[in-house]
Amino acid sequence: MKITLSKIKLYTVIVLLLLVQAVNATAGEILYEDNFSRLDPSWGSSNEQVSVKDGKLIVKPATSTTQSVLNQANVFDNADISIEVSMPAGDTNVAGGLIFWANDYTNFYCLCIDASGRFKVSRFVADRWLQPVEWVENNAIKKGIGQVNILRVVTKAREATAYINGQQVTTFSGQPPQGGGCIGVCGGSAHSGENTWQFGDLRVVAIKASTALSTEPAAQASPAAAETSQPTADTAPTPLPAKQPVSGMALRLHGSNTIGKELIPALCEEFFKYEGATSVQRKPRQKEDETDVEAVLPKVSSNRTTFEVEAHGSKMAFEDLAAGKCDICMASRQIKEDEARRCTLAGLGDMFSPACQIVLGLDGVAVFVNKSNPINALTKKQLADIFSGRVTDWSQVGGSPGPIDLYAGDDGSDDFDTFKSLVLGGMPLSSKASSYENSAKLSDEVATDTNGIGFAGMTFVRGCKSLAVSEAGKDALLPTPFTVTTGRYLLSRRFFLYIPADPHNEWARNFVDFAVSELGGSSNLTPSGFFARKFVEATTTKLEVFSWWTSGGEAAALDALFDCYKKHYPGVGVINATVAGGSGSAARPVLQTRLAVGNPPDTWQSHPGWELLGQYVEPNYCEPVTDLYKSDGWNTAFPRALIDMISNAGQIYAVLTGVHRGNVLWYNKKLLERNGIKVGDKMTFDEFFAACDKLKAAGIAALGVGDSGIWASAQLFENTLLGVIGPQGWADLFNGKMKWDDPRVEQAMQYFAKMQNYINPDHASLTWDEAVKELIDGKVAFTSMGDWADGEFIKAGMKENEDFGWVSSPETDGCFIIVADGFTLAKGAPHKEATIAWLKTIGSKEAQEAFNSLKGSIPARTDLDKSKFDAYHQWSMSEFAKDKLLPSCVHGEAAPASFLDLLNNAVTAFVVDRNVQNFAGALAQAAEKTGPETVTMPDFGGQAIKLENPEIPPNAPNRYSNAVIGAERLSVDLQFRAGTFQLDDVALQVLNRLAELLANPIYQERKLLVFGFSDSTGNARRNLALSKSRANAVAEQLHIRGLKPSFVGGFGKQLAIASNDTEEGREKNRRVEIWLR
Template sequence: MKPKFYPFYVSALVALLLLPSILSALADEILYEDNFSNLDPSWGTPGERLSANEGKLTLKPAPNTTQSILNQSNVFEDADIRVEVVVPAGDANVPGGLIFWAKDHSNFYCLCINAAGYFKISRYVTDRWLQPVGWVENEAINKGIGQVNKLRVVTKGRQATAYINDKQVTTFNGQAPQGGGCVGVSGGSPENVQNTWQFAKLQVIALPGTSASSPAPTAQPSPPTVDPQRSPSPPQQPVGRVALRLHGSNTIGKELVPALCEEFLKYEGATSVERKPRQKENETDVEAVLPSESAEPLTFEVQAHGSKTAFEDLATGKCDIGMASRQITSDEAGQCALAGLGDMFSPACEIVLGLDGIAVFVNKSNPINELTKQQIADIFSGRTTDWSQVGGNPGPINLYAGDDKSGTFDTFKSLVLNSRPLSPRALRFENSAKLSDEVAADANGIGFAGMAFVRGNKALAVSEAGAGALLPTPFTVATTHYPLSRRLFLYIPANPKNEWTQKFVGFVLSELGGPSKLTPTGFFARKFVESALTKLEVFSWWTSGSEVAALNALFDNYKKLYPGVGVINATVAGGGGSAARPILQTRLAVGNPPDTWQSHPGWELLSQYVEPNYCEPVTDLYQSAGWDKIIPKPLIEMLTKDGKTYAVLTGVHHGNVLWYNKKLLDQNGIKVGEKITFDEFFAACDKLKAAGISALGVGDSGIWASAQLFENTLLGVVGPEGWTDLFSGKMKWDDPKVKQAMQYFAKMQDYLNPDHASLTWDQAVEEVMRGKVAFTSMGDWADGEFIKAGMKEQEDFGWVNHPGTDGSFIIVADGFTLAKGAPHKDATSAWLKSIGSKEAQEAFNPLKGSIPARTDVDKSKFDSYHQWSMKEFASDKLLPSCVHGEAAPPAFQEALNEAITSFMRDKNTDKLATALVQAAGKAGPAAVGMLDFEGQTIKVENPDVPPRAPRQYVKEVSGAAKLSLYFHFRAGTSQLDDNALGELNRLVELLANPTYQRRALLLLGFSDSAGRAGKNIALSKERAKAVADQLQMRGITPSLVNGFGKEMPLASNNTAEGREKNRRVEVWLR
């Protein structure tokens, strides 16, 4: 199910994060309770899916979502938290329960149960669910729909103890929020069904001062040993015969080998291939039907419990292939020989799968960037216990390590710890992915695992005595220069009895090996492995019926072009992105971005995401694909800053459209022509109102829909010139024309559907379809809903420009970004290239209601509405939307929503005008136009050397070629600017090309004219050295590093912009 969050009262949440108000009390005192006689505002806004009455809080999550809400008005440290829960209706297998240790909507724990008799402890971190305690059946649970269960969690420090119906069911260690956390409740619905959840008697009680938990319950069984799993009910064991068994290393077996099994079975001609996680963690079945073998499915069994188990299971006949991230020991080889498997050190038995590096990583917020092997050994042996001892911020060092069966741990002991024991304070994990996720959630954490498991953390550069620090990269591992490089192995019997063994090994070596895939050192084709494992994360708020269909069309096109890449569809429900944006902003702020996310061009994209350096330019895509010639320049300008373009558009919506139920209007004698005036519109509304029909439908449970109605009405009065004047500051928000628009908007409130406050935008469109409402003023995403419902154009429904807006086109464009530091950058670039293609835009836009951003599409593939909209786009004045973040800064957009919310209550036009005047004054005038773009592809050039160039400079660049990129620096320092990381990555990618690997790399630094000549020379050399240090950490050593001070400026030193350009390092190849 897709998690769905409702970040109510965001201002209160921000205040809590900045200034936590911790409740303290005497032991056993009730710190907080809610009898749910009504809905306290701290829980959110009442509606169809959230309500409180008669002592119960009721949640009704939408199908295929999980609804989690927090009480954000109180924060608790150690406490005893209790609630009663019941599922009066719905699916018994779906989980819900009590939220605790909640930092915010992006980080919390939940004691979950289902009506089938199972419980688990879940943790939601930013964008994914983790399972500290997996599903366990427990007799304490009252099974069945309608049965009440009492949930209780006692927290003390990092420990939490869970009780169900007064019986202790588990105790575990977790990550309690610093300064305390909120409480809340959660409930889910399965696909196609809506569950009802009810909660009662919520209490938070202070703990006794001398006890870590509440008084002992009547029964206290030992905490059970549990195995996390992915689904809300225990999966069934496979029914197919097991054809091949692969046991051992978690590094290899967690993702790589299952992916290889899938590819192998497809290669063998499988008609269906499915990966099925087992109930036990780190065990997976890859099931397939091979018509050449049998009509019944066969299974490849993968158990990834550590390298040690590879040799144990080989010797006892429990597996066919052993997976290991270290070489077999003599004792282990002896046991296998006794079992008749042959010489496990021989080439017939020991297959080198490739090279890997053990990455040592920390939380991204940790300022430490590198450590020596000696420092790492001191940390993990317990000799060093505080980050300040290695140059970091003061704080305890929390250790995370693999368990004793892990080959990664064995290698780490050999390469780092030597004879020292691991500190007993270390938390141990069998699952490398879980280990990594725990470090990502712990600001003081440090762990180690294979390179593929760095995930949301920061890998450290590692150094040995007398050598520079190196990051674990394909460069450094392939050359074995990285100190923690290692080989990965498969082990098989000398004479395998299972015919699948040799077939699979041969396939794997052909996929990962061979002259085209191996370097001389045997480094395997990492890009193949990454493509097999990649799960591209696409973040959006497209969850209505037509939006889902359109998004799936983009996914289908992408998967067709790039079949080796999976997609994580990270959608968050909420029209206009009202719920998604706060979650996205939190992820970006903590350095955990999705690969790509939905954004509107203009102010939203450029100020919220480009300005803070959250995304990278994609200008090269526009040039290489020729999009700059087939996408209208005004659209590209809305995506562009400082000559760089930052998103790829999927389509362009027409924001100012008035939709109507044609049959309903015909029944009431109302005709709509090619355009409509305000007088004609209000006359039609009066006629409908007299007939007892709601004339105008709005779904403003998210206020943006009413704000859009106001936006369209405002344009209808002030016109396109007035629109531009408003958002450039020439026209004031209390201008008589603006007030006239406000009066029209106030008059429209008399015709609204009575349930508008509880509906979403698509539900309001549905009321138009059903004939309950006649009109709705909405962007043409509404067209997608009409078409998906099977309604016919100009027969069931019609459209016209909103009153007064004929000749104007409010642009509401949708695009996707490339995240700075995208976890899967290559896959993301491929995604962006695919969605900009002609095929994708022709598939997506008819379903979404928008028109393609490209002008070269086959118009015959589009219906009447789309062809009308295309003509309007070509002839109308194009204007950016304020409501959707294109025309004004976020601060003004937020102020507009607040002002409209207030206006919906009091209908006071003077108050509305005053609020917008004040907001515009704070935000400042907004420039609608943007600069054009320039290319970003690195080029190898042979420029003429300036005649006044220093003699040494001329000598050093003689015979060299210059690269078309610069590294820039902050004034007076050798600190690289915010764009440097992207430039470094691009340079490293270029130098990976065999064409350039044997050429000498030259780095030449320069300064502006500020300061003395001697200081500038020294500073320019320091800047060149700073770039050299960064490249050396990535396995690349420059041949020459020098500096020339203020010589050869690129621009005038009389301006700040010119001085910024002159503070640079040039890159040459000889």
């Protein structure tokens, strides 16, 4: 068919008209949608990794890979794209999401989320991932396995705005393909196993080219959105337009030797390659620290293009920038006011603005000595005295005698400027110091001088030894990635690139964009040894804290710990890796899997006792933190009884955040008052069941339970069991002396069965905190739950003793079931320094007060001001000090995990059939099946000390009998080595616990009596003297611990409590008794 010119014109007009009509018709209309009822061929063919089922596109990436799936049959320009995303199985820290602006599988953008509540925007180019927006936590994201999130991206020209569940989270500039891009999805899998991703309800809606993004639905940006909005330097740069003249000297970069000697020339080479250059060469000039980087850009010119790099210091570079002698200033310090003023007067703009001042990275000025020098640390004052010449011999700072040889950067170097500002202050550098422009040469000189000391950027330590630096009285710190990025290292500094606000040379802005983007790769250290800005930004989400604190009160308390941490370590953020499920019922299996495959979080939540020591310490999953207790004085701040719960073989393995009481019965005070029920200071089972009967008759569910995770019912049974068998029975049950089919245990089971008649009918569908919410709402009257429930009352604004009240679980008064929480240090923690900083934070007074006041628990430390806490906390603190302390079975402290699993199974069955015999038999078999583990209960210390009223023998000495009238004896066992008044190690530990107990104000008005006794070996005079010496030895130890006895005496071999005919009996008689009157 022949087409005439007129026809061509006609077809052209028709096509243009159709295009106009199409634009007008599709603006605001659906361009594409897919409900995934089948796999559209545009997504490719079905395979093991990609399939469709039940209206979902399912992606299953292989381990350690990211699977991307593009719809290459459709291309969109300005568009509103949305899709539903969920991850029903896999690692919560792996990313997946919505692909947009895709050219092909080698070039696309992706809005990614993970199941731990974070998002980012990634760009895949060739073989690498760039991060226009780094990982950021955002409350808009629904966290957890299986949660569905709606991702939405609105693109217009080069700008994209991202929304998650209707909330705007970030806007950024990028490089969309010319003429529009494809869309798609992606999902990743961890190296420990495969993830499953599901995508649904994909929709693409056209927007008008003239529609501004500000006209999008008024979803207010979250705080995270503000944090992630980056200047254009954060995105990959746009290649220069062809019309830009490029031949000859195209770009001049002057400044710091630290970044100009190696890093900037390397970046120049990479930039040329990015622009498609060939024949890239680096040519050093004759003058030291000057280099030309040359290349040919075939698409632009056949002539060579040159970038000039001169590294003579920031000071000279700022002068050159103001004078128009350079295009970019490379600085290892911030511009000074007078330098900025000269640049502004030269028409370069506000040099402190983001357009002019670009942070490239961070560094620390290292102070180093010869490797043979015994000195490892110096204070800032000592350094100032050394480099000013006030101290001239190493012996003056604790080293070996010998003169100190000084090596320093010259007065034009940035290292010297930094050192002078941070260390010397107003003092001049000693005239005896040797000055160097080249930091590498300076370091090499120190490496060969046994008396030498110098300073330079971290990368120039080379063959020397870095010194830790401190302020007087504070920890000395080495320059490391953590100490530098957090600013904790005293000689930390930042590196900058400075350009005019509106540079006439287009190379300047494009090079800066490229430099910042290029330094966002996988390497944390640049070729010059400092930490790239993008790496530092990435580290703000590097510390992973694993826990199961997800309820309202728990999350608020955990956030308080995060706030304390970020306050003191602002350069490091936190990945809040939570897995919902009370008592860690869902979290622990996830954690065990990660530990088993060598993928641990940095730190994780653990209960002490069997859970910590058996599941994590014994398999060598965590490292000891004993040194923290020594360095921070925690051995006296934390009760010995608690430290024993987290110790093994003399090493401590966790830092406790707080101590919960497990056996608390909470009640809605107003609901009980309306039904004529009054609760006193204690409650018996008869009183409890009478109240339940009255409530049931009124049509009210008396007892609220949320046992969708069965542990809540198991805890109700645990509290009931303690009420029947008492503290001694509790100890006997878990050390094997009492059997699980004992009549007393069966009595507790009968009470537990009776309680099922009064619980809320929806108990099986509720979590523990939802059951507490029913009490808050007045739907149930009681709930038996640990005092983490108090955190929910606090979060809901409930008033103590007005809206709600509490009492010990029926017949458990005088007993305190410990449910403590702590955090570990993972063996080989990915970010060990940050983790140690986390542990130091949570063990501090500040964090313990902030956390526990919201959580419902009492501080693990005993040196906090109790008046700062509410009435419940003060009551719990008082009970903790005087009650018998008992480990919880349900929370992994009194028995191993193998027994706990069988207990939960037995409770699940019992809630259904209420068969006492079957329940008792199942637990008896469980105790036998788990073997000898269950008969060795950890030593919890405090509960062993109680007040007794023994009968006084008629043959007791008068002085003894008169002294103990109205007194009670403390059940402490203080033993001595034979023939001496030297206390053994166990006795010293008992005295530590005793001192903690007697520190309680309720004992302050009582008198302390100390009586010493001996065995019958030796003559009477010697025995009497020995018994007095033993009493005095104990009195002295008590005095050291702040306790002063009012009576100290010895009674020789009198009042023997065992036969002196055996060594065992004689050992018992060598004792000291302590009484309170």
